[in-house]
Each structure stands twice: as C-alpha cells, then as structure tokens.
Amino acid sequence: MSDAYMPGFGNDFETESLPNALPQGQNSPQKCNYGLYAEQLSGSPFTAPRGTNERSWLYRIRPSVRHTARFSSHARDHWKTAPHICDDVMPIGQLRWDPVPMPDEPVNFIDGVRTMTTAGDVHTQVGMASHAYICNAPMGDDYFFNADAELLIVPQIGTLEIFTELGRMTVAPTEIAMIPRGMIFQVDPADGEARGYICENYGAKFTLPDRGPIGANCLANPRDFKTPVAAWEDKETDCRVHVKWCGQFYVTEIGHSPLDVIAWHGNYAPFKYDLKTFSPVGAILFDHPDPSIFTVLTAPSGEEGTANIDFVIFPPRWMVAEHTFRPPWYHRNIMSEFMGLVHGQYDAKEEGFVPGGMSLHNMMLPHGPDTMGFEKASEAELAPTKLDETLAFMFETRFPQHVTSYAMQLETLQDNYIDCWKGLKKRFDGSIEGNWD
Ligand SMILES: O=C(O)Cc1cc(O)ccc1O
Numbered sequence: 001m002s003d004a005y006m007p008g009f010g011n012d013f014e015t016e017s018l019p020n021a022l023p024q025g026q027n028s029p030q031k032c033n034y035g036l037y038a039e040q041l042s043g044s045p046f047t048a049p050r051g052t053n054e055r056s057w058l059y060r061i062r063p064s065v066r067h068t069a070r071f072s073s074h075a076r077d078h079w080k081t082a083p084h085i086c087d088d089v090m091p092i093g094q095l096r097w098d099p100v101p102m103p104d105e106p107v108n109f110i111d112g113v114r115t116m117t118t119a120g121d122v123h124t125q126v127g128m129a130s131h132a133y134i135c136n137a138p139m140g141d142d143y144f145f146n147a148d149a150e151l152l153i154v155p156q157i158g159t160l161e162i163f164t165e166l167g168r169m170t171v172a173p174t175e176i177a178m179i180p181r182g183m184i185f186q187v188d189p190a191d192g193e194a195r196g197y198i199c200e201n202y203g204a205k206f207t208l209p210d211r212g213p214i215g216a217n218c219l220a221n222p223r224d225f226k227t228p229v230a231a232w233e234d235k236e237t238d239c240r241v242h243v244k245w246c247g248q249f250y251v252t253e254i255g256h257s258p259l260d261v262i263a264w265h266g267n268y269a270p271f272k273y274d275l276k277t278f279s280p281v282g283a284i285l286f287d288h289p290d291p292s293i294f295t296v297l298t299a300p301s302g303e304e305g306t307a308n309i310d311f312v313i314f315p316p317r318w319m320v321a322e323h324t325f326r327p328p329w330y331h332r333n334i335m336s337e338f339m340g341l342v343h344g345q346y347d348a349k350e351e352g353f354v355p356g357g358m359s360l361h362n363m364m365l366p367h368g369p370d371t372m373g374f375e376k377a378s379e380a381e382l383a384p385t386k387l388d389e390t391l392a393f394m395f396e397t398r399f400p401q402h403v404t405s406y407a408m409q410l411e412t413l414q415d416n417y418i419d420c421w422k423g424l425k426k427r428f429d430g431s432i433e434g435n436w437d
C-alpha cells in the first residue's frame with residue numbers, strides 16, 4: 001500500500017484523488033463533479049470559537065446515511081465504557097501487568113480491544129478509557145466508528161494499516177495514530193500480528209500543549225504530524241458498519257464499502273505522528289522536572305491546567321543532572337497514571353515492567369523507583385549518560401481510573417508488584433550521613 005501524507009497539526013487541509021473532485025470556492029455545489037455527494041462531518045459544535053472549530057467536507061460516492069441501515073445491537077464483552085464500576089471492591093493498590101497474551105483464534109482489531117481502566121462518564125463527554133489491543137486478523141468487510149470518543153492508538157508490536165474515510169495511514173511501533181470521533185475506519189495488522197495500547201478520549205480533543213517559556217520550537221512540532229491524502233475503495237460486497245454509541249455496540253449491514261470519499265477538505269482529520277520526532281527539553285543542571293515536560297498531546301478538561309488526559313512519553317534522552325537523584329522521585333499525584341512500554345527499559349523500574357506491559361498508579365496512590373532503581377541511582381556516578389533504546393508512555397487523567405474485572409482477572413496481573421518497594425529500608429540512624437552500606 002502506498003500512503004501519502006500532508007504535514008501539519010490542525011491545518012485546513014485539502015486533497016482530491018481525482019482531478020477536480022473538490023469543489024472550488026464553495027462547499028455545496030448544486031451538482032458535485034463525478035456525481036459525488038457532499039457531506040459535512042462536524043467534530044465541534046457549529047458555533048465553537050475559531051481555534052477549536054473543527055469540521056471537514058467529504059465528497060463521496062454515497063452519503064454516509066446510505067452507509068447505515070437499521071442498527072441491531074451487537075455484544076462486545078471486552079470493550080467497557082465509563083461509568084463502569086465493577087461490583088467487586090475497587091483494587092486501589094499499585095497494579096502492574098505483563099502483556100496481554102496473543103489470541104490463538106483469529107481476532108480482528110475491534111474484537112481485540114481489551115479495556116483495562118475507565119474514568120469519567122461517556123454521557124457527559126468527560127474522561128477516558130485505557131485499553132490494550134491484540135489482533136491477528138484483518139477486518140475484511142467489517143468497518144467501525146466510535147461516536148463516544150477519539151482513539152489514540154499506540155502500537156507496540158506490528159505495523160497497522162489504518163484505512164479511514166479520509167485516507168490511509170501506515171503506523172508502526174514508535175508511531176501513534178489518532179482517529180477522530182465518528183470517523184469510519186478499518187485497521188489491519190500488516191505483519192499478521194499486532195499488539196498495543198489505545199486511549200479512548202470521551203472529552204474535548206487532544207491538542208498540542210502550550211510551550212510557555214520554551215518558545216516556538218521543541219517537544220512535538222506541528223509539521224511532524226501527518227494527515228493522509230484522500231483514498232477510497234468502490235467495493236460492492238456485504239459490508240457491515242459497527243458502531244460504538246454511549247458504551248453500547250451496534251451493527252448495520254450495507255452492500256458496499258463506506259470508505260468511498262474521493263476528495264475532502266477541512267481540519268477534522270486523522271493523523272499519525274512519529275514519537276522519535278519529539279524533541280525533549282529537560283534538566284540541564286540539576287533536579288528531576290515534572291513529567292509534564294514530556295507531554296506530546298493534551299486533552300483539556302475545561303479547567304485550566306487540569307487535563308482530561310495528558311499523553312506523555314519517556315523517550316531516549318541524555319541524563320546530565322548534577323548532585324541529583326535522576327530517576328522519577330517518590331510521589332503521590334491527584335492525577336491517575338496508566339503507563340505502557342513500547343520497547344526497552346523504564347529507568348524507575350528496570351525489571352518487571354516489560355514491553356507490552358502496563359502499570360496503574362491511581363489517584364493519590366504512592367509510587368516511585370523500585371528498590372533496585374533507588375539503590376542504583378543513589379550510588380551512580382553522575383557522568384552524562386544516555387537513556388537509549390527506550391520508549392515508555394503515560395495516559396494521565398484528572399479522573400480516577402476504575403479497573404475492569406477483565407484486568408483484575410488477567411493471568412498476567414503481577415501479584416507481587418508491591419514487593420518491588422519492600423527492600424527500601426530505613427537508612428536514618430540519627431547521623432547526618434545516614435546509613436548507606
Ligand atoms: O510514575 C511514573 O513513573 C511517571 C512519572 C515520571 C516522572 O519522571 C515523574 C513523575 C511521574 O509520575
């Protein structure tokens with residue numbers, strides 16, 4: 001598959017896959033060229049202020065109302081939606097999982113979504129869910145859209161071929177993809193098998209964080225975000241469109257592919273982004289800064305500085321701080337932290353937190369480096385060192401994350417996670433040096 005992309009974050013893009021398919025100077029001609037139907041997809045209220053007003057105009061073979069017929073409900077057991085509070089007592093401790101095992105039977109991307117946590121309330125469009133996905137089969141004639149949320153996809157194993165109404169994206173581990181709320185798509189594992197993470201954002205869209213005194217450059221730069229050019233298929237087979245709507249799942253049968261947009265323009269669009277292009281800014285003299293310096297994207301909550309979700313990464317970087325305990329400090333946080341590891345090691349937990357694994361440090365629950373990490377960092381010679389070949393990330397939300405019973409019953413839940421702090425012994429002996437032997 002050959003993909004082509006347009007650079008920029010939130011730009012007003014335009015793209016056509018046939019000459020003159022895109023009307024010029026107007027959105028809604030009396031008759032569109034090629035007999036196409038014009039359709040607006042609104043990602044914000046019509047009257048949203050200019051800076052957050054998002055919509056695209058799609059020129060397509062059939063309007064999407066013909067891509068949906070009567071809906072019937074369709075059970076999907078593993079994809080949960082907030083509010084989803086299990087009957088069991090909420091496990092509030094620190095939690096960590098090894099990767100979700102790959103399935104033996106064929107499972108496509110949508111059927112392979114496994115909800116780990118939910119937060120907030122989909123009905124009021126606040127909060128999020130953290131999912132793992134596992135998949136080893138293409139979607140074939142099945143298509144999907146999520147009316148509840150945009151989807152931030154973080155591949156960990158296997159490249160994904162993502163075909164959306166607005167075009168095709170190839171997304172490999174170390175890259176991320178964003179699929180806007182309401183947009184129809186298909187995802188196929190290019191290498192036969194794929195695993196990764198999804199942040200389902202029920203709230204206001206992810207955007208770039210302000211950089212404050214950092215200025216006009218660094219962190220995630222807008223030109224590194226890539227939106228696909230128009231691509232389509234004209235397929236007349238028994239296709240199904242699956243829908244997630246207020247936590248329920250539905251399906252409708254149609255006789256053709258809904259991915260039939262020949263041209264489009266606007267700023268409500270999918271994108272991908274290579275996390276290797278994130279330019280970290282950090283401590284160049286002493287102390288460990290707050291991880292907000294590594295925010296790639298932030299989804300605002302309406303309260304200033306208090307994100308519905310921050311998507312934060314821990315990329316390769318030089319550690320140079322003098323007279324400093326360099327890994328994350330011990331801390332308690334009003335925000336709830338769900339973490340994953342794309343590859344390598346995380347400096348606060350060199351063992352036990354493995355690629356494809358997950359951890360949850362919920363609202364106000366203490367955490368920090370394990371015993372080994374603490375001892376190593378306390379004694380390390382503080383020469384400049386590079387943390388290399390590593391990529392961890394965090395979905396951090398202002399809301400408590402409720403763990404699903406699937407996550408609690410997962411065979412890869414680590415029963416002994418909290419033992420990683422057991423060896424943090426008392427070093428206070430009344431002397432100013434403390435007892436470090
Ligand atoms: O808990 C974690 O490992 C994530 C994290 C990293 C960091 O550098 C500072 C704070 C924080 O929550």
Ligand SMILES: [Fe+2]
Pocket residue numbers: 331333337361367
């Ligand atoms: Fe933390």
